[in-house]
Amino acid sequence: MACGGADPCTVSGGSYLVHTPSGWDGKAALPVLMFFHGYRQSAADFLDDAGMRGLADERGVLLVGPQGAEQTWSFPGAPSRARDDLAFVQTVLDDLVARFPVDRSRIIASGFSQGAAMVWGLACHAGARFVAFLPVAGDFWEPLPSSCPSGPASIWHIHGTSDTTFPMSGRSVGLYYRQGRLEDGWALWQRTDQCSATPERASDLAGMACHFWTPAQCGGGRALTLCLHPGGHDFEAAWLRPALIWAMGLARH
Numbered sequence: 001m002a003c004g005g006a007d008p009c010t011v012s013g014g015s016y017l018v019h020t021p022s023g024w025d026g027k028a029a030l031p032v033l034m035f036f037h038g039y040r041q042s043a044a045d046f047l048d049d050a051g052m053r054g055l056a057d058e059r060g061v062l063l064v065g066p067q068g069a070e071q072t073w074s075f076p077g078a079p080s081r082a083r084d085d086l087a088f089v090q091t092v093l094d095d096l097v098a099r100f101p102v103d104r105s106r107i108i109a110s111g112f113s114q115g116a117a118m119v120w121g122l123a124c125h126a127g128a129r130f131v132a133f134l135p136v137a138g139d140f141w142e143p144l145p146s147s148c149p150s151g152p153a154s155i156w157h158i159h160g161t162s163d164t165t166f167p168m169s170g171r172s173v174g175l176y177y178r179q180g181r182l183e184d185g186w187a188l189w190q191r192t193d194q195c196s197a198t199p200e201r202a203s204d205l206a207g208m209a210c211h212f213w214t215p216a217q218c219g220g221g222r223a224l225t226l227c228l229h230p231g232g233h234d235f236e237a238a239w240l241r242p243a244l245i246w247a248m249g250l251a252r253h
Helices: 043-047 050-059 085-099 114-125 182-192 237-248
Strands: 009-011 014-019 030-036 062-066 102-112 132-136 155-160 171-173 177-179 201-205 208-213 224-229
Touching (some): 009 085, 014 050, 030 043, 030 050, 043 062, 050 062, 062 085, 085 114, 132 237, 155 182, 155 237, 182 224, 224 237
Parallel strands (some): 030 062, 102 132, 132 155, 155 224
Antiparallel strands (some): 009 014, 171 177, 201 208
């Protein structure tokens, strides 16, 4: 059954939405930006966003929005156990490449809030099919993993310094769960990627203060970027533009 636009693609365990870039000839292989929505949100919330669609059209990427079970995501450390989302992502990818001509060397994961935490979990535990990860306003839940089975990963992380929903300092959620400190999670990625303690350079980009660890500084051959803005728990598609351009220039190892 055909799917696209408002019609979801159905797979075992769930569904996902797709937006094909304007001007696509229907044949050329497409890079993929897979975006994970936030808690109590939906795939349609982001695929219907004019900024996200405009970014996908501009860069010529297939925008893919998996739908979270019970409007959230389940991964190691997450409060939800509604579905094995690490396995679900692999099912979505298998279905996606069967339906569309996908450039398998340029599959990129992004997400907001709990969707960003899903991206961190995916990068750590099941990231082999992705070239890069672009999370916004969410990171590991505690306990943080002691190591990442997927190995080094290229990550461009965006966070608001005034975020109180998923604060950089972490916070308790209910009696049993705690969002992790961004500093601790980032230190794990520096160790995993074998990066130096200090970034190569810092610069202002899209209204954010960004710090860059290049492949020359990271023995794992990957790169890390940490971009901070003064706002709260927010998302702007414009923040993703430089990250997406960077990710599309990478080659999957």
